[in-house]
Amino acid sequence: MKGAPAVVLFDLDGVLAHYDHASRLQLLARRSGASVEAVSRALFESGLERDADLGLHDAQGQVDEFSRRLGRPVSLDDCIAARCAAMRADPAVLALAQRIARHAQVAILTNNNLLLRDHxxxxxxxxxxxxxxxxxxxxxxxxxxxxxxxxxxxxxALGATPDQALFIDDKRENADGARRAGLHAHHYRDLPTLLAALREFEFLED
Structure with missing residues (x-):
């Protein structure tokens, strides 16, 4: 047994939740009256989403800049609704996180913007x-x-050291980055392999 980590960090999209990019674009297109292609250009191809994910815009600033690039009014509520339409919690992984939380602090670490974090x-x-x-x-x-x-x-920010933490992400390169920082890490592919990995730690009972 490796011993129980004090902190378990979960990635969001692809681990705790399923993400449907098309649904997000379609709702924003309906709300703004623009085409799906125009929405994609203004939010993604322009680099706006990437810049927001790196903290260059707060939530309202991201919305305002999106409206400017799209050339149509878009509200904060529109952007929240679009993200909501695109996300669905994975009940099995969430149940597993609830089990882990009996014995360790659980948290989310995601490559995402302040709009998503705050809402x-x-x-x-x-x-x-x-x-x-x-x-x-x-x-x-x-x-x-x-x-x-x-x-x-x-x-x-969580008051823990790398050797006390386990990180779970569906992108191998992110799991590798966590290991380079001194954390335990698991490259998530499916629930059975995650369960098998977690059984190496003492906090996950059978």
């Missing part, structure tokens, strides 16, 4: 209250996974 309870309600106050994102640190520094900043 995640409305965007994906099933994640709360389990992760209340423990949703951390690239924008607040102005760093992104897999940079090892983001894991160090995240753990400092």
């Amino acid at each position: 995640l309870p409305a965007i994906c309600p099933p994640l709360f209250p389990l992760f209340e106050g423990r949703v951390l994102c690239s924008a607040q640190f102005r760093l992104a996974k897999p940079d090892p520094a983001i894991f160090q900043h995240c753990l400092a």
